[in-house]
Amino acid sequence: MNLRTIGCVELNSVALGMHTADEMVKAAEVELVVARPTCPGRYLVIVAGDTGAVKSSVETGCAIGGDMVVDWFVIPSVHVGVIPALNGATPGVRIDALGVIETCTTASCIIAADAAAKSGQVDLLEIRFAAGLAGRAFVVMTGDVGSVTSSVNAGVAGVGDSGPVHSHVVIPSPSDGLKAKIL
Structure with a gap:
């Protein structure tokens, strides 16, 4: 993957995590890199794309996730490794x-x-x-x-x-x- 922006929303709910992943992809033109449950009962969503689209997608994810959001980020020009x-x-x-x-x-x-x-x-x-x-x-x-x-x-x-x-x-x-x- 070329140097791109990635964004993540980590939630304390699998069901809400799946809904959040769906809405994040619908909110902006981003690629869904990871969307899967992790333990203990968390759900991880990672998207990639241009910086503006990723920021918009993560903002949507945080709004939908609300109190269930454990952590989130946007990293412009993520390291290739x-x-x-x-x-x-x-x-x-x-x-x-x-x-x-x-x-x-x-x-x-x-x-x-x-x-x-x-x-x-x-x-x-x-x-x-x-x-x-x-x-x-x-x-x-x-x-x-x-x-x-x-x-x-x-x-x-x-x-x-x-x-x-x-x-x-x-x-x-x-x-x-x-x-x-x-x-």
Whole structure:
């Protein structure tokens, strides 16, 4: 995917989430990237398109979702590594140091991943969200220790008010056993 704007609405209702996804697509010319339930009983909607359309779509989603909206964002010019990491389709890369940021919402994790990837020379390996994670999400990245450290710090800071960040870590030299489980 070319550099595009993405927007997200995360809700505390599957039924209202499906309705919100439908209305977001009808509100503006956007592509539906993700529309699916996550746990615990949440629903995640991610759209992509030009900035104005995505903003309009997310505004509609937040209005329809009302009190059930857990988190939301609009990210103009999302980093090219975010969408593949969301889909678990990151091409094979050499794992050096590992960085992990764990957040309390999927939306804040995507914000952290984008900020981390934009700030340093890291590869996003995966953005895992809310499947058996009690609503939490995490992003895993790799690169040299300095780049991973600075990217993790930027990702944590990038979450801002969307948070909170539950935890984060840099593993300078992961074991071969851990690397095998990540790949």
